[in-house]
Amino acid sequence: MSQPIPYLDLPAQLRPLRKELDAVIAKTLDNCSFCLGPDVVQFEQDFAKYCDAKHALGFNSGTSALHVAMLLLNIGAGDEVITTPCTFVATSWAISYVNAKPVYVDIDDKTFTLDPKLVEKAITPRTKAIMPVHLYGHPCDLDPLLEICRKHKLHLVEDACQAHGAKYRGKVVGTFGAMSGFSFYPGKNLGACGEGGALVTNDDAYAARAKSLREHGSSQRYYHDEVGFNYRMEGIQGAVLGVKLKHLAQWTRERRRVAKRYHELLAGTPLQLPIEADYAESVYHLYVVRHPRRDELKKHLEANKIGCALHYPLPLHLQKCYASLGHKAGDFPISEKAARECLSLPIYPELTDEQIQRVAATIRGFFNS
Ligand SMILES: Cc1ncc(COP(=O)(O)O)c(C=O)c1O
Numbered sequence: 001m002s003q004p005i006p007y008l009d010l011p012a013q014l015r016p017l018r019k020e021l022d023a024v025i026a027k028t029l030d031n032c033s034f035c036l037g038p039d040v041v042q043f044e045q046d047f048a049k050y051c052d053a054k055h056a057l058g059f060n061s062g063t064s065a066l067h068v069a070m071l072l073l074n075i076g077a078g079d080e081v082i083t084t085p086c087t088f089v090a091t092s093w094a095i096s097y098v099n100a101k102p103v104y105v106d107i108d109d110k111t112f113t114l115d116p117k118l119v120e121k122a123i124t125p126r127t128k129a130i131m132p133v134h135l136y137g138h139p140c141d142l143d144p145l146l147e148i149c150r151k152h153k154l155h156l157v158e159d160a161c162q163a164h165g166a167k168y169r170g171k172v173v174g175t176f177g178a179m180s181g182f183s184f185y186p187g188k189n190l191g192a193c194g195e196g197g198a199l200v201t202n203d204d205a206y207a208a209r210a211k212s213l214r215e216h217g218s219s220q221r222y223y224h225d226e227v228g229f230n231y232r233m234e235g236i237q238g239a240v241l242g243v244k245l246k247h248l249a250q251w252t253r254e255r256r257r258v259a260k261r262y263h264e265l266l267a268g269t270p271l272q273l274p275i276e277a278d279y280a281e282s283v284y285h286l287y288v289v290r291h292p293r294r295d296e297l298k299k300h301l302e303a304n305k306i307g308c309a310l311h312y313p314l315p316l317h318l319q320k321c322y323a324s325l326g327h328k329a330g331d332f333p334i335s336e337k338a339a340r341e342c343l344s345l346p347i348y349p350e351l352t353d354e355q356i357q358r359v360a361a362t363i364r365g366f367f368n369s
Contacts, residue, residue, distance in 0.1 A: 005346055005355050007307030008187050012350040017243060021193070024239040033235040036215075040238030044198070046245050047182075050165065051174040053200045055207035058233030059214055062161040062183025062197035066094035066131075068213050068231065069157045069179050069199060072206045075100050075128045082122050083131040083159075084114045085315040086335040091133055091159045092316050094181070102325070103127070104317050106332040110275050112288070113140035115334075119148055129155040134163030134173055136311070137189065137255075137285035138276065142168050142176045149177070157181070160200070164190045165252050167281035174200040179210075184241055189255070189285050190248050192237040254349030255284040258356060262287055262345065265360035269367055272341075286311055290341040298343055300366045306359055309344045 014021065028039060040058045048056035059065040075081060077099040083091055085104040092102040105122050108115040114132040130149060132140040142156075149156045156177025160166070164182060166173050174180040184196030199210050212219045217228025259274070259282070266273055272290040276282050288311060291297060301308050315335040317327035329336065345359055 004305035037235040059197035064231040065199040066181035116144035133159040137283035287347040
């Protein structure tokens with residue numbers, strides 16, 4: 001029997017980096033620079049450059065970066081933020097944490113991202129911002145969203161947690177709106193050895209306040225200008241991310257190679273394959289195919305020792321935690337269909353052509369049997 005193909009293979013990513021990671025972690029231990037510190041500062045500069053942004057601030061998660069984004073825009077109780085129900089729940093947490101209301105708008109059927117055509121209908125006098133998600137590493141259609149923001153005087157906050165280095169019309173995502181949030185959760189395209197996140201912005205005032213909010217609302221030790229948080233990035237994570245960032249461009253090329261091979265090998269099967277919109281250069285955080293017999297296909301792949309996953313099985317408007325919003329099945333049909341039919345195949349830079357061929361052959365076997 002052939003070797004299992006894991007859904008995600010972090011050991012394969014870490015193996016060639018191990019010596020370098022051991023060395024930078026050892027240096028952090030020697031320096032005892034555990035909370036923020038020089039490696040975080042260096043990583044912030046490097047990541048800002050990668051995003052073509054003026055500021056990138058290290059956080060302890062993408063969730064906390066997005067939470068602070070809401071605070072920086074003074075969004076609070078009674079306010080509404082338009083967003084997508086087809087995402088990881090943390091997009092909505094940021095809105096809920098400031099006691100604002102997530103107002104869901106359905107997605108585009110092809111890109112799984114917020115459908116700009118549906119956004120204006122959801123705007124009310126309470127709307128303060130739009131928070132789209134560059135889901136699976138594919139940018140959302142930013143130009144029409146920015147136009148709506150201009151027209152209605154709203155802020156745009158990009159949830160770029162899955163989209164490090166993705167491009168919209170040739171420009172890297174992260175600075176199209178007021179600010180953006182990135183996640184460095186270990187399985188992300190750029191992942192820490194633990195938790196991590198970043199808030200990215202071109203605005204000096206937002207950056208200064210974000211720095212203070214992540215550190216107990218203080219810019220001078222033991223003097224607190226406002227109620228803040230302990231959202232600091234750990235020194236060890238800054239050091240690890242600095243090492244890994246040097247490989248990100250190459251890893252993205254490898255992810256795109258894997259996606260291209262899947263496209264070639266799965267063309268002509270009954271699956272709906274992910275597309276790249278004409279404005280987009282995806283970083284393929286995930287490779288998500290769709291089919292009404294998704295559950296059977298998942299079992300078939302697992303029986304053949306091929307890992308796969310669901311992103312996401314239940315859209316946010318139908319989650320128990322958001323029952324108070326009063327939604328019901330049928331409110332966002334495209335998101336609900338995506339949740340029923342989506343299946344994420346293994347995709348990572350280290351995936352070999354032989355493995356890709358086995359995944360594709362196993363899928364073809366399912367449809368031919
Ligand atoms: C779309 C999206 N938003 C927000 C987050 C939250 O990031 P984190 O897990 O770093 O808090 C994630 C990642 O898990 C995500 O995928």
